Amino acid sequence: MTLISKYSKEEIEEMSMIEVAFLILTENKEAISFDDLVTKIADAKGMSEQEIENRISQFYTDLNIEGRYMNIGDNMWGLKEWYPVDQQQDEELTLSVENTPRKRRKKKKKKVEDLLLGDDDEDLDEDDDDLLLDDEDLDDEDDDDFDDDDDLDTDDADLDDDFTDEIDEIADDDDLDEDEEEDL
Incomplete structure (x- = not known):
């Protein structure tokens, strides 16, 4: 007695093609080409061309898409349960995910979650202390940059005064020249 013969013609017609494919593959216990599988499904369901x-x-x-089926190559289809894990194509995906380097953000995310959840008992790691020191060092460097800017502003003011003095002198010289011309 076959699996398909357990069902009435009406029950098989109501089944999806994917469900009938599962019955056919389970019954045959070996991989079938896609074309043969479609032909057997069409015969079982009484489908027209x-x-x-x-x-x-x-x-x-x-x-x-269905997780129970596996293309084993040359358009041959079988059930995944028939094949050991190392032969399945899913292994390639698993290996590529395992070989992907992890990002450091996850650690920060965990710390944020701990803070949100109120886990205040956790001490800072030594790495975190180093990061804090580095941040403080950077802050000091930033302060130095601002101090340099202040010095530049003072220098600019001195230069402005020098230019103003020179302009005044030139203007005074021009006035003298005009006075001399009037005297002539």
Whole structure:
């Protein structure tokens, strides 16, 4: 007695193509080409060629998305449960995630969560002390920069005074020249 024969014709027609595919693969206990799988599903459900054409792309998408199925190559499909984990394509994804370097932000996020949750008992790490010292050093450097700016402002004021004095002298010289011309 086959799995499909357990169901009435009406029950099979009401099942989705993906559910019928599971019954067929479970019954065959081996991988089947996509075309053969579609043909067996169409026969079991009594689908016309037009129905198959209309629904084949959605079925292929569902087959890829559904976690129970696995493409083992050459458009052959089987159930993931038949294959050991090291043969499954999901292993590549797992390995790439494991090899991805972790970012330091997670530690900061945890500290923020601890602060929000009221976990005040946690002491600062030595690394955090170093970071605090570095920040303080940077603050001192920033202060020095502002002090330099103040010195520049003072220098600018002195220069402005010098230019004003020179302009006044030139103006006085011009006045003298005009007075001399009037005398002539």
